[in-house]
Amino acid sequence: MRESESLKFTVPISSELHFLAKQFRLSHRNSKKAKQVYFNTLAVSAVNFYLRCMGVKTSWSASLSCNPVIQTMMDVADLEIIGLGKLECRPVLSDEKVVYIPPEVWSDRIGYVAVQFDQSLREATLLGFSKTAQNGEILINQLRSLEEFILQLSEIPQKVKQPIHLSQWLTNIVDAGWQTVESLLTQQSELAFRFRSPEQILAENSENSPINVQKATLLDLGGQSESKPIALVVGLIPLSEQEINIIVKVCPVNGQNYLPEELELMVLDDLGISVMQATARNTKSIQLNFSSEFGERFSIKMTLGDVNFTEVFLV
Incomplete structure (x- = not known):
């Protein structure tokens, strides 16, 4: 340059x-x-x-x-x-x-x-x-x-970031920047193979009930000129009128076989305290499963070196 x-x-x-x-x-x-x-x-x-x-x-x-x-x-x-x-x-x-x-x-x-x-x-x-x-x-x-x-x-005044409304996904109202996994797979054919087995495992772990909604977004956690794109996928399996299972998964894209080393994925509660986390070390994907009640808030945070990404969700 x-x-x-x-x-x-x-x-x-x-x-x-x-x-x-x-x-x-x-x-x-x-x-x-x-x-x-x-x-x-x-x-x-x-x-x-x-x-x-x-x-x-x-x-x-x-x-x-x-x-x-x-x-x-x-x-x-x-x-x-x-x-x-x-x-x-x-x-x-x-x-x-x-x-x-x-x-x-x-x-x-x-x-x-x-x-x-x-x-x-x-x-x-x-x-x-x-x-x-x-x-x-x-x-x-x-x-x-x-x-x-x-x-x-x-x-320019900073905008207040609004939470992603997951309950609206169940009625096919999806936030900007998110798309169906099928749309993302069209762009990333390499990713398609990686999702077949995890989806089957998720179904088995939820008493054979299919994932009701699954949306994905592409992120780039590279610093400066370095590009480290990954896919963040959030899946929803309603359990009752009050509770829902949530699946959070990150995968490499653009033909990469593994996630960036030391990529950390965290689930934070509404106070910003980490309640679940995992770190990539020669890892093909990371998946975290948990349940939440409708009306609750949580955040997904990813860090890689000095780059971080946080998204707030309202169930």
Whole structure:
């Protein structure tokens, strides 16, 4: 990576990032949509790399651009900045002078970053940012510097993170950033094999009652430029009108056979006290099972080095 005198930021586009973009692209049969998703994915990954280098916490898994269903319906390249909101990362080809902003992302964005690719698609340069969509077009020569962008982030009030309502999953109301395991398996064919046996075991351990609902989200617990993507899966098995069994599972993705070493998975009670935990050491997956009553809160926390992720759930 290198920083120019105009405060642009250039990063290499690794083969791993191209692989991820290809996986998303293969989810779409329409060639125009597939190409759009490919470039959007590369743009988001470049901005994600930059923000991690700047110490800004992001969650790509909570972004609409990570959802193949949303990709089909919208031209979206958003990246969730934890506690602040969604940043739109718009791809720009090497000969273009204008950043096109599709109507579906004119609102609900804290800003827009232009990402320009070289002709070989081996490098991406963050050209600058704009606070607004400006009626769908932003002239590249009118972009503000990345330095201003980082300063702007420090001035945005922190959002209060709302809990994930698990009881709503039972009525097919699912929170943004979560998807069916089948949808995730479409993206991650390697993961499909790993879920067959655990699902059978879960059914046996619950007196042959099937998992009523199972949703998944993709996370990246890598620090700085390092990418360590994993899948977090939460399954629900109602036991009665008051109680429900909850299954929490983490698995490697992107062709990885094992979870990152020293990845720690914890279940916290409503006071933030760890009540269950496990650590990956040459581990293919981690699974924690427990029961909860409707109306109770708990959290799932994962840590890997100095990177951590916490999600709050309301049963």
